[in-house]
Amino acid sequence: MPDPVQISRDILLLGDPAIDHFIVALPPIGGQTSPDWAHYGTWKMWTLRGGVHMTRDMLVSHGFDVTMAGPQHVKTSGECEDKKTHVESLANVRYVDAAGQFLEHRPDAPLELRVSSFGGYRTSTQPALQSCISETCPDGSWPLVILNDASGGLREREDIWGPPLFERQVPDRTILHKMHLPLGEGRLWDRVATLSEVRRILIVNANNLRASGVRLVRGLSWELVVEDLLRQAGETTGLLPKLLSGCDHLLVLFDVEGAAILSRNAASVTTLDLLFDPALAEGDVEKEQAGDLFGKMNSFTTALARGIAEAGPLSGSGDLCGPVLRALAWQRAFAQSRLTENGDALAFPMPEPSQEQLNSCRCEKNLTLRGPKQRVVVPRSTSNRNLAESIVRNGLRVLSDVPSARFGKFFTVDRTEIEGYRAINRLIRGYLKDTGATKPLSIAVFGPPGAGKSFGIKQMVEPLKLEEKVFNLSEATADDLPGFFHEIRDENLKGRTPLCFFDEFDSHKLSLVKHFLAPMQDGTFREGARLHPIGRGLFVFAGGTSHTFRDLASKAPKEPELKLTDFVSRLSGHIDVRGPDRGDNGSDDDHILRRAILLRSLLEQNAASIIDTTTGEASVDDGVLNAFLMVPAFRHGARSMEKIIQMSTLGPQASRYAVSDLPETDQLDMHVDAGEFERRALGG
Template sequence: MRNKDVKIVVSGDICISVLQWITDPQNSQGFNWQTHLNVHSLLKPGESLLLSELVALATGASILSPRLQEPGSFSSGEFLRSTAELDLFPVSADGKSNDKVYRVRRFLGFTGPSAGTPKLLPIIDDDENADMVIIDDENNGFNAGSDYWPLAIRASGKSPVVIYKMNNPISSNALWKHLESHHIENTIVVINSDDLRAKGVNISKSLSWERTARDFVWQMENNPNLAFLAGCRHLVVPFGLEGAIYYTNQKEAESRLYFLPYEFEGGLIKEIQGKMYGLTSCFVAGLARRIIPQICSRNGLVKSIGEGIKEGMVAAQKYFIKGFGRSIDSLSFPNAAVFVETENDFIFREHVQDVKIPRYFNKNCYSCWYILKDKSSANLEEIAHNIVKFGEKKVLKYMPIAQFGKLKTVDRTEIESYRSIKNLMWEYISARNTVHPLSIAVFGTPGSGKSFGITEVAENIAPTLIRKLNFNLSQLSSPADLNSAFHKVRDLSLEGKVPLIFFDEFDANLEGKLGWLKYFLAPMQDGVFREGDSLRPIGKSIFVFVGGTSSTYREFCGEDLTDETEQKQFAKEFKSAKGPDFVSRLRGYVNILGPNQTDENQDQLYIIRRAMLLRSLLELKAPHLINETEEAQIDTGVLRALLKVPRYKHESRSMEAILEMSMLTHAKKWEQSHLPSQEQLKLHVDEEQFLRHLMHDAFFSEKIENLAMDIHEKYSENNKNNPKIVSDYAKPWEVLSEERKSFYRDQAKSIPNALLKIHYDVISIKEQPKKIEFTERELAVLAAYEHSRWCTKRKETGWKYGAIRDDSERTDPHLVPFDELPNEKKSGMVRMVAAWPEVLANSNFKIEHLKFLCQCEKAV
């Protein structure tokens, strides 16, 4: 990108980066020093000096900045120094390539100047008419040294675009006060999320993008330490290499989240890949690259910042991957290639998704905001259907999805729980001198896959280190049997492994309710177990307590009880069983959400969980049903029944069983005829409800004639006093013309599709349901849809618009858009669709809401 006519001033704190690395001996027979490890050292520009180089590479603009011109300047003791130890690290963490590059093994710290404060440098050929000013404020003296500030922000009457990279987010520094007073409209503040957290700003990390975004919005609105930032016109906060939030406050505050769907904050950089400095500087350079084309058109600044964030995220990731290169001897750093897009890149701007963050949240509704909802115009049932048919990678590619080994989930509750557990496990495994086990609990209904999820998370962290053991407490006869279990754990620990021990049904009875708990207190707290008179250490290990009688943590702790007497009785028994002591030793828990709905109001994503499970089962057990375009061959009725049956008796095991019992070995498509018999289905689902969903289309087709007759009757009844009604409409069904009968049949057939427009579905049931009433908004949508369908059908049969109705000429004045109809005709259409609930109820069809992520949406 060439922008030589654009002048950019880059300045800020000055630092020299001291890079040190060790190489193997040069030979075994040369000079003594050649036969030993060789230590190398190199000086490179850091902080604003590095930033100016990155901006020059990114933009191709004329860069005005400080320079170290004299050869001896780098070694001058007047400058601040930062020392980093380098080493060779894998280019990527997936193990697919053996290539390595130099990155930072550890940062050794700073070396201050020999006397006074760190030296600052003037800007060479500074120009007060610069188009853009980029400042790197690392809180090392520049923000107080006004003599070194760019002329473009000091001169009166100038209004450059300012990108202010702030390391220390406080309102008291002189530079910020100056920018706030004179350049706030055009200033883009960039603060790394970890710098905010270092100031006590509580924003969650590596849980879910929704949680991070909600925390950020709350902090901006309520944290007094951020009050000075709340007035920013433009604030950009990178969250690792994987996300960023763009906050604007012009007419009113708005925030937008930019994220990689398959990643979370900190997820791209693995421990085995080392570290890099300058990541935020590279992000800023990418941001500037996209802003420059709009620099003369300030109206496009918001949009260009959004594109710049995507560019910055991509550039920072490529910068990290390339590191310092494969050889320091031929070091080209920073590498211009990080700002050049090629077809072989591993990431593109299109991979970065963005979504507006709601400013206000319903505190009583945990599910009030899901990115899944905002990134798709489809309802959840349509998304679920497409996941099974086409796979989650195609359907959910723009939405957050977490993967731990073979475990995949889009449910925010599960994502946050699993990532919390992953963070706990990682910290525990990485820590030294731990003397007690890490204890976590897992709850869920039988068959929900409680052990599977935790196993995948653990093996995803340290596959060669983790060793799994299982003990079912319901099968142990006495507490003494635990000692043999602890010995096996101890043996693995002594081998240098980290045992992952599942204590299944830990809440089973033993000498009363929760009788096992007291026998785990000492091992959990002190990491020892008693054998006779001896205390034996267990060693580093992870205890996973898997519930057998409680499906949630709240149920285990009695928090779901509402009756006061029951609460008191439970509390007494829980305390007697050492329940509070046991809970206090837990460091985390997960409620596993299986394919059944756990809560009618809060858990609407169960249908997505079903879809992802069904797709994975098809890929694993019936891959021949997935064609070369990755589309699953499955009958619509079978898919509908599997997704919509109210409950699976044995959760995921039942879904798997139904597939295994179906005759699919030589099938090309999963047809209804391949399903097991009703008696076999009865083992896993309510077979009658399953069959009603299965035969939904057939049931509806059978009743088209009855529905058409009912619609005609309701229409005649609603218009019996209307003298303008065509006489044919009011005749008994038996004597209606075939054309008029076809009109009503077509309307009856269209009802399910029409109801989808207002997020309703039609369900066949045994008994006659209660009639519902549509809202005014719903009636308007249905009337407009029905009129549009009628116009299309009318034109297909040769009718056209005419000022008057003429059957012989086939002209009709109502063949116009719904909004152009006379009010009387509109009202007639509204009355017609208002009769649908009663018509459907008469034929035992229930109208029910499609699944939403939260009940708040029903009111919209």
């Protein structure tokens, strides 16, 4: 643990205790002369005081002088007065290696573990550890109070929390109320909601809001999350308005990647500040290692208490942003660490965040719903044009503050693509984990020619090492399809789930679509009079003549004999890949960023000599940059951009991409309106 920071504040901690059991399974230790039991797997167990006790330990490590109180036991319905019930949890843990991946054996060193599964809770009248928590508070004036409310008995014990909260008024008091399910219930909540002249910060987990009926899209984009929160917070009824009415600030945690601070101003209008990691979505950090760690909300809350204590009196939600950013960094450091075995003891980590973790999140204040579609836009520090030029010259590092998604070599800042790819990635990984799924998963990918429709999908699934099958339907007939399906079936017989691309599935005036209905729906295909099972597979249908999903769906009512409606109904998802040209009937302002990202990538692949190996800066004439970024359209999308670079007179030793290196006009016109391109290259 780090050396405690000297904080000149006492803190009152009221909460629910628990007892936590951790079990690790070990291989047999028996030899030829060993007793029978030694030939079976063994196990080791640690029992620790959890709940409010863990919170106390973390506060002490932050330098607080903690006064703690809470119920010694939980009352259940119908319980006798002399029967004391305690809450206990069980977690299975496993040893991990340096990369955080589970080991099959106990290593020599270091002895580090992570939680592999949660066994649940139980109530017990014979606890493994005797309670050591006081049910009374001494007299005191604590400017900072933490309520660790796990619905374990504290809520109804006004004899514990009543005197320090309501009988002893303290000026400039801040109450951090960490609440678990059920949210907004109980005597403690009802009473705290009536307090005035104190600062009430309610901390809840996004998953608990979801479990309570609040709609919060998970892991697609931060903009979607904010839209969900603002729309429901603006209603007159529901859980979010109820929670906001009983606190000054509602702090919603999205695992360790982000948080939202919702507040009501003097005009009772909800404001929202978003603190988030632009490069990640909710839940991404936990994928970096095997397993998980319990206590992330405790880590966040205690670090927030420290930040508030160090910051001094706070006047508004904006003042919370600094402490919340630091608390997110502490929470991430905790989540990325491990439990440590030291003899018979098991210790929870308390690592200080690294500079990278401290810099991982940004704060965007006062986000609102805008425009006729009531959407949220996360502002950028400069114009798209300036940002695009910087991307080409300096690389993707200039986008560190812009919401983005990366899958292998595929990178995008386009919100439509971010949400589409993340949704499909979740579908694919869920399907592959479901060993009971016996039919294909079908998705569709659309985009203009040269948009890179298959590239993003291939990069997404590349870590999964799937066998890839590509079938170009523009060159196929209905008679060829059974042979394709047999190839897919053969992969299943080898025990593999194939990735199957059906390129230009909408060719031949969509006449082949109807032949996919049975494989998609029933997992079977017909060859003559015989019906065969096709098995599992990821079916990716890439459009050739339909540039968006809406384009395809709009054709269904016009030609019902094509069974297009039946085809669409069998799709589990789709992605609209935007390409380098402007879309959405001219309202697509992010196309210039997509172009810039693509252009930088193409220069790295085809003209690496113009990029300084030390600084990463690309030497490109302003005219060349202006032409690539501002020309209205490329005839064949990304392929045209690549061909223009390859046709330019850039040798392997070129140090700069100059206007004079561009292809001759007739050659250039193959891929772009040469007049428009050259006019912009020459300063027009």
